[in-house]
Amino acid sequence: MHRSIFLLLVATSLLLKSCLPSCDEYIEGSLPLTAVNLENFNTEYDDYNATAPDLGVFIPFCFSSNRDSEGENFDIVYKPMTTDWDENTGTMSVLNDYGTWLGYQEQFKVIQYALDVINSDSNELGPYFMMNTALFYNDYDFLFMYASDIEGDFDIGFTYSYDTPDFKETRAIKFLNSPYDDLYPAFNMYYTRIYFCSDRDNDVFNIYWTSVQRGVEELVAEFSDSTRREITLEPTLSSNYNDKCPFIYGKLMVFASDRPGGEGGFDLYYSIYSNDQWSEPVNFGPNVNSPYDEYRPIVVNESIDYYKDMLIFSSDRPGGKGGFDLYYAGIY
Secondary structure (H helix, E strand, O other), X not given: OOOOOOHHHXXXXXXXXXXOOOOOOOOOOOOOXXXXXXXXXXXXXXXXXXXXXXXXXXXXXXXXXXXXXXXXXXXXXXXXXXXXXXXXXXXXXXXXXXHHHHHHHHHHOHHHXXXXXXXXXXXXXXXXXXXXXXXXXXXXXXXXXXXXXXXXXXXXXXXXXXXXXXXXXXXXXXXXXXOXXXXXXXXXXXXXXXXXXXXXXXXXXEEEEEEOOOOHHHHHHHHOOOOOOOOEEOOXXXXXXXXXXXXXXXXXXXXXXXXXXXXXXXXXEEEEEEOOEEOOXXXXXXXXOOOOOEEEXXXXXXXXXXXOEXXXXXXXXXXXXXXXEEEEEEEO
């Protein structure tokens, strides 16, 4: 039986319980309910559009930034992230290091190989990074999706590695792309659908989806297929305004929208999948949102807080290091 991305579901469930390579029980750690700047990851430039597979205390963290070009174009960068809870002071720290996962540093170096293939002199945004946890047994199964405007408008592309640390030359996922801007691909919890956003039908961005296969080999073959297929508008999540950056964690979808009724600019919203449909979107409120722009939310379980997951997003609110900064907060 060949390895497949579907194994990620099972492996992630086990990891959340075991927190490989080592993990204490939850010790009354608590994520903050109000947004906190990820200052160890931000610069004076724009840092946003994060992605990370869900591995517990260690988070292989990738995001878009224009730091390397001093504000010119966006590349995807990789930074190891660990979380720590101090029992004595009650302080939570989010650190740019490997922590107790230092022994896996060599395996995770292959992430940079992927980014060396992806990054160009144009803009690379909205990365979506998946890995097969066979990595811990020295196998290399990775899949990166992202969007680039190297051909003019933004198109969604991918690269992958399979049983080797070498990543294949990037290719467009032709059945997702249109003559308009197509960005922010994300799988549903069963890896049977890709959701993304596009301005293909009108002057604003909406959220769309299409069905896909599940195995690594099947996905690579399918992504290389230029045959057109049905792309479905998700009406509950889409409005007459811009609805962008979908990300799915279990049955929870989080996304950004500039629809009326929020705190101002782009706000973050969530929706729950139940009975084969998405619920009406709910604004995260002022603990997360601000009168400025909040963008590209993702959700991870960092194994600190038993009751809350970590929402990571970007915002250009005052008080950061400059431009868009990355923030985090706890959500129930």
